[in-house]
Amino acid sequence: MLLVEDDATIAEFVEKGLREGGFAVDVAADGAAGLQRALGGRYDAAIVDLMLPQLDGLALIDTLRSRGVRTPVLILSARRSVDDRVRGLQAGGDDYLTKPFAFAELLARVQALIRRATGAAEPNRLTVADLSLDLLTRKVHRGQTAIELRPREFALLEYLMRNAGRVVSKTSILSHVWGYNFDPNTNVVDVLVSRLRDRIDRPFAVKLLQTVRGVGYVLREPS
């Protein structure tokens, strides 16, 4: 994993988090050094800040792509306009995350990038503990008990199960379940989560869907 970020504090906290997440991380503090490393080594993925000294992130990605390096790139930027996002993706970035961000979100996106790049086979069944979700028949079971879900609840559960064990933020739930990129300024997500909880957790002893205050939600077996 390559991290190109000039802000030392952010670089340190991301590096630490990634290492804890099981990645080996190289850090470059400016664009030129980042390009050197990206061209030299084989990385599973790169995280690139856009505003960098010496060589900006867009130029870096552009150079990488023109030299045929296909390493998936996650762009980090403080700019959040749609135009910036589009420009980043056009330059050859694979995903775009705006600062400030929740680390859990960053980790989830990086893992998704690697998964996409390595072409991991799409499972047709997701399981967490005794909870299972069949992507083909769209049936959900907790143990032997069949659970009826409405489409939005199903979409939320699918998203949580694909990211089982990782905390997902409200913002990413909103964009994955509804496809909205704005803050509806309300508890839309909370309400949907509590409905889902009523279906999959309330009747059962072991609670799988947990709230991580200040960050989001996670689906995992309690330790």
Place this chain on the structure above:
Amino acid sequence: MTIRRMLGLRLSVWYAAVFVIGTIAIAGLTYALLASSLAQRDHDIIFATLREYASRYELGGLPALQRSVELEERTGDRERLFVRVLGPGADAVFTRTPPGWSAYAQEDLDAAGTAADPAHDTRAVLEVASARLSDGTILQVGKSNEIRLALLRKFQWIVGLVSIIALVAGVTGGLVLTRSTVQPIYDLIHVVQGIISTGRTDTRVPDRSAGGDAVDELSALFNTMLDRINRLLAAMGESLDNVAHDLRTPIARLRGIAERALQAGGPAEQKEALETCLEESDRILSMLNTLMDISEAETGVVRLNRENVAVPALLAEVVELYEDVADAKGVNVALEPGDDVTVNAERDRLRQVFANLLDNAIKYTPAGGKVRLSVRRADATAVVSIADTGAGIAPEHLPRIWERLYRADASRSSRGLGLGLSLVKAYVQAHGGTVEAVSEPGVGSTFTVRLPLG
């Protein structure tokens, strides 16, 4: 300065040159026409007289001719011409000369039939025409061109005088014209230079709108542009101030939580404080984003990615988003069947407008209440109404609900930033629409959005 001088000089020299050359050309042409028509007239007189005298001679012989010439001399009927009759031996049998001219021998006549008299003005000549009569005598009639020359000389003087006047008028006119043309441009340059060097955009080009030509219009447009820039700058500065001010409170809160956690010490309290900090920082971020969105929309710097949006479908999406929330609260939300209206707008922003309004409606409507959404077409606008049966808004609060961070509920017990309606208004206005609220406390509120069609 140099630019103006050079431009001004060039313009006035060109103007004067064109003016003077034009005047001289007209005068010269007139002179040539006059000279040739005067000469033609003299020739006509000579030939007419020659023909008349010839016929008198043929009828009555020399005595008849003599009588007639002398009679004319006495009565002064005719200008005195040169008349000579040459006998068969080429000797003059009869000669009359105009005053001041002496007779000429036949030989003195040059090929053109003119004779010069050294005693006279060197340019004055006697123009003579001859005719051979039936008995072999030669009759000659001539006319002095003195009068013609004098007339033309006078005319030359006039032409000279007119040319001088034209030169003076041309130069003066050129200077005046140049000044009135170049001065506004110079004013413009002066103002632009001032703005570039001082950075102050409050100077204006002098108003010459009375003139109404292209340069004046340019000056007026330039002033309008400066006004617009000033307004934008002021609005941006103001929104920056607002953002800074609005962020102080939540950051102070954030700081307070962290400080208290440090003093309290226990791991449980610290965890709790950290969680609160995260939530608070998310709230600050969300607020900052919303404030920037509002500012962008208000100052008009935002570029809308417009497309055709079917309003009923968009409303249905928004209703679906809030279905669970309304359900959980026991509020009935219904989208009434209405007109199938399509507007040209940015889908995401429009969705956010309706989402914020619906969010508000649900938030302020107690359990068992109703929220009704409807859309209809009226004239050239799409009218979307969102009516609730909530607590309503007191009349003293109603005009202020669109202000940033204004909340009628002073206790701030309801969740929200107090920015939702500001955002609604900014987005609707960015689309060229209007939004208004009517409310009756205890009965409910109705928010109406009007968007131009097309």
